[in-house]
Amino acid sequence: MYEVNAPDIIFEYMDCNLIVIDGVEGLYYASGGTGAEVFRALEAGYGEDEICAALKNAGAGFDADRAVRQFIRQLVDYRILREAPGRKAPGDFPPFPADGMDQPPAITRFDDLQELLLIDPIHQVDVGEGWPFVK
């Protein structure tokens, strides 16, 4: 199981799309279609096997096992998700929407605002202590 690497990582859904922001590194990510749906399932606590099965049931037009494994590895490499052994999802897996099942999950990484975002002291704010981090 996995969980979002909070508080460094924040995310939101906008319609069917996903935006992920890494405030520490000044990076942001965008995903849509199956990427956003699989991320939604992962952050809710569902496991790889459940997600792959659901994709197959929804008629995925790609190798679901391979694609989900690669997608998860990418999210972990990007420090968006971290492993969370023992985490349990809240209930039965909700079905994926039938549309858009032809493309494997993917996420795009952007660093074009990195220098700008990192200069702003806001990324150094510790919610409890203020800025900068207090050791």
Add this chain to the structure above:
Amino acid sequence: MVNGSVSVVIPVYNNEKYIGEAVGSALSQSCAPLEIIVVDDGSTDGSAEAAAKAFPGVRRVTLPHSGVSRARNEGARAARGEYIAFLDADDLWEKDKLEKQLEAMRNNPEARIVLCRLRDFVSPDLSPEKRASYMLKGEKTGYHAGCMLIRKSDFLETGGFPEDRAIFESVEWFIKVREKGFTTIVLEELLMHRRIHENNTLQKDKKKIDEAYFSLIRDWLGKKGGG
């Protein structure tokens, strides 16, 4: 060296403790500025009065409290110099900051903005225990108002800092500059020092910070997607 072409704009909001050093830092430049404008953003602690008393030559613009963006913008509008340099009321410049940036402007006629590098420092007036508790990062490329030299006409052409954004106002402004295609030169020299102290005006509300992040990125993705 030709003096007298730079207006230094110092916005201040309740920063009586440090504004004298900031003004002194601007006044001691090897290339003297034409003027120093202290924009009082509705201070209640006498910051601007203290600066005016200590430095009678300083111009003063007074506003109701409305945020650093408006204070900078009003200061820029009031400026008489060809160039504008912003300096926050708690920060400091190296003595040759303006000289080096003006030289870069002259040597690079295509340049619209000249930046420098900045480093954070813990205010020396804090207790040793407090000072030791801070963890600072190293030098950074100065996409920060205090690191910038820009022509007044170019600054006004950008429309100024966004007054409706309380967080990331500088980021949004630099994005706007990038979209306009302004040639920006970054000097690899450390010329600006950002003071860390107990009253930095920083947002500590995680929800507001997150909302500001998403608003900024949504807008930027929209622009990129929209061409």
